[in-house]
Amino acid sequence: MPAFNAASTIRETVSSALNQTYRNLEVIIVDDGSTDQTKGVAALLVQGDPRVRYVYKDNGGVASARNRGIAEAQGEFVATLDADDLWYPTKLERQLERFEQSRPETALVYAWCCWIDDHGTITGSAPPMRLEGSIFAQMCLGNVVISGSNALIRREALIAAGSFDESLRSRGGQGCEDWKLYLQIAERYAIAMVPEYLVGYRISPGSMSDDFKQMMQSRRLVEAEFVAAHPALALQFARGRTILARSLALRAIDRGQIRDAIELLTSQSRGRLTTGIATLAWLLGGLTRRSLRWMRRDNSSANNRFLPMRRSCHVAD
Template identity: 45%
Template sequence: MPLMGNSTVSVVIPAHNAGRTIAETLESVGAQTHADLEILVVDDGSTDETAQIVLAHAATDRRIRLLSQPNAGVAAARNAGIAASGGAFLAPLDADDLWHPAKIERQLRVFREGGEKLGLVYSWFALIDRHSRVVQLRHRPRHEGDVLAALAFHNFIGNGSSALIRREAFDRAGGYDPTLRARGGQGCEDWKLYFEIAERYHFGVVAEPLTGYRDLPENMSSDVLQMLRSRDLCTADLSPRHPELERAFRSGRNRLSRLLFHRAIRSGRIHEVAGLALSIMRYDPVFFAMLAGALPVSAAKGLIGRLWRSGGYQGQSGIEFARLNSP
């Protein structure tokens, strides 16, 4: 598709059986103060009413288009939507997440101030529940400029809906990797793309929680063993190009396994706790030693909880995301 104006933002929403959330997601996009948008929803083989809901919204907002494909996974769906788009900037958005009305406007402002060296501008986010209430705000790092080493350690952006990406940067990075799904490691496509953009461009940040990230038990990111497999596959692809970052990759892997271990304990998924314990024993023996000796579950919860909370804080629980910030 021919490129549109320099201020046009292509919003790309992959949607698989998103009938419960897609309407609210589209409403948050439609409320953006930056109105020069094209909004592409890629129905990735849904069997529910997703397509009908999108078409109903498209009837009242001509910026919305529906694309349909057999189920191929989130990376393939995003790539298909981006290939059909024409904006100078790309704004991926998951079909159950929300945006603050000024998100795109504030990110474009950072792009204008940063110039051509900026390839991606991200915002902070708030975790929200199925009722769009804020359940957690966390201190986020403020990584800007050359962020490659920071990304080798962990995905500090934290989700697939907070980034605004220059199209040229996306194209040079090669897009989202659809092979992760076939290799049994879907989940870290965002992190891999961000890293490959950071190899070529600087990053900017809007240090406000302008994305509502819905982290529900049925979400892909809740499959802790798959997320760890995905991280390992991406690291195997990326790390040979950067031997100088070997320690950051290794430390980041240990960090993720600890966080996922905490998540599995809190949710009572004992089979995943066992699998993660084996992984931790191999890659992070110091941490494993802390847990050795058959700690009671209550003690393990307390220990891991303290480690988890050391990176953030609980705050403003119960507030609707739409009321978190004023435009």
């Protein structure tokens, strides 16, 4: 669990890991140079459960913190969990069951993600993807795993794939470290999934994914490496870049950042009138669909929280 100035959320996040129905686990908190009360909160968590360990390191970014945790981990399987996200209690149990049901070359199992806000209220969910097996080509479009708090990975496969790329931060492209790692795993191994919403992915203003320019730069850096090795998939990667730009543009509009939204969209259609018109039509349709979803959510489950007693995000549609 990489943690940087996470004192306000880490207690709830660690609790969601310790309350897993699968009990044979260790929780390694890697404090990435926090300047708030993260260390004090972590100390109480360590005292409260022998399965919790605390490691401090100088600030080096989320990839270096995750890699430090992987180096410290002792289990056959590794799961990363960001210090503000939440796990549904059966998350690890269901993923381990899926490993047992899958072929031996399966290296990663993912589930579905809900979006949650600062209060833990569910604000939406990722599309229920059912991609399994050899899905490297599909992964080139985008990160089907969605969140760095989702995947359960065989440790030996994770190490063989190269762990998280710490250089993206120094190259001004922090943000797609998890997607790059999952691509490297998908190149070599099979992927499996659990068709249930088991992860609460917190979307907060100021998060790494809110730095739209950095996210696009991160995508380009990762894409360039894989296109060089797989030139036949260049078009697939380009399509995925457009999908990411549109997704970030919708989020920018939600935040009232209209200029950022326009820049994201025009960067993908510059000099191509047909593509620009198609992008505008898609954006208008997407905004309409999003407005309808928000109206339905406000009318039916405005207080729905990602908690064990509320199963609306857990049960597959």
